[in-house]
Amino acid sequence: MEIIGLGILATFLLYWGWRRSFFDFPHPMPSWEIPLTWVHVVLCFAIYFVALLGISPLLVIFLRPFLNNSPPIAISSWLNFLISLLILFSVLFYALRLPNEVFLKIWRRPNGGENAIVQDFKFALWAFVFVFPVVIFLNESFDFILESFFHIKELPDQLAVRFLKMTFHFPLYFVITTITIVVLAPLLEETLFRGFLQSFIRQHLGTKWAILITAICFSLFHYSKDQGAANLTIVASLFALALFLGFVYEKRGSLITSIFLHAIFNITNVINLYFFGECQL
Numbered sequence: 001m002e003i004i005g006l007g008i009l010a011t012f013l014l015y016w017g018w019r020r021s022f023f024d025f026p027h028p029m030p031s032w033e034i035p036l037t038w039v040h041v042v043l044c045f046a047i048y049f050v051a052l053l054g055i056s057p058l059l060v061i062f063l064r065p066f067l068n069n070s071p072p073i074a075i076s077s078w079l080n081f082l083i084s085l086l087i088l089f090s091v092l093f094y095a096l097r098l099p100n101e102v103f104l105k106i107w108r109r110p111n112g113g114e115n116a117i118v119q120d121f122k123f124a125l126w127a128f129v130f131v132f133p134v135v136i137f138l139n140e141s142f143d144f145i146l147e148s149f150f151h152i153k154e155l156p157d158q159l160a161v162r163f164l165k166m167t168f169h170f171p172l173y174f175v176i177t178t179i180t181i182v183v184l185a186p187l188l189e190e191t192l193f194r195g196f197l198q199s200f201i202r203q204h205l206g207t208k209w210a211i212l213i214t215a216i217c218f219s220l221f222h223y224s225k226d227q228g229a230a231n232l233t234i235v236a237s238l239f240a241l242a243l244f245l246g247f248v249y250e251k252r253g254s255l256i257t258s259i260f261l262h263a264i265f266n267i268t269n270v271i272n273l274y275f276f277g278e279c280q281l
Contacts (some may be wrong), residue, residue, distance in 0.1 A: 009133050023247070030111070036203060038200065047090050048188075063082070077170075077173035081177070120252055130244070131244040159224065181266050182267045185262075189262065222234060
């Protein structure tokens with residue numbers, strides 16, 4: 001019954017948003033030409049993986065003498081935060097080195113209007129009202145399918161969720177981990193996927209295909225062998241979220257909007273996990 005109720009709520013909200021033209025794109029769509037090439041996109045993702053797989057281990061080696069006497073939770077929290085910060089700075093440094101007509105247009109479509117950031121935040125809040133019930137419904141539905149048809153009752157959490165749970169009794173490390181999840185992750189992932197990948201695909205296949213393909217890539221990016229069957233639930237839920245992230249980026253013409261939506265979604269999950277032990281990350 002709970003799943004049915006969630007489905008009805010999600011459907012009602014989506015219908016209501018559709019009736020109020022929330023999901024309509026401007027007609028005609030404003031011009032948003034970005035001289036972005038496949039080289040830009042490949043280099044951006046290459047920098048991410050080089051920083052993750054190459055530079056991050058060096059950072060661990062450098063910091064190890066300073067953290068030797070610290071408890072494991074402290075070491076993991078600081079390393080996770082600093083590695084995320086390092087990767088974000090590496091990607092943003094590369095983006096800042098691009099010509100202004102590329103970098104600035106990735107962040108915002110020309111003629112964003114006055115009070116654009118305020119409007120971005122309001123639009124992200126409205127989008128969250130629509131997407132969160134959908135994600136919860138998909139999460140519960142796929143969990144039900146796995147339990148009913150495959151007799152899988154206990155599903156492993158995402159690594160980030162497991163680690164966050166470990167910090168609950170350590171306020172400082174909980175705050176550090178929350179900043180990583182709520183601030184650093186949205187900035188990095190939205191720059192990579194919406195800013196670079198979706199913008200590039202839009203130039204060649206149009207807006208709708210760009211949203212769809214980027215959403216598939218984003219959701220599969222979160223696949224992990226350690227999560228086992230839980231990947232079905234996680235990938236499906238994040239695919240729905242990614243569709244909304246791509247949509248708000250295109251409709252508002254602002255990467256800040258998708259960053260806001262991503263951050264609101266993540267902080268809601270952190271609060272939900274902390275107080276109720278549930279998460280749709």
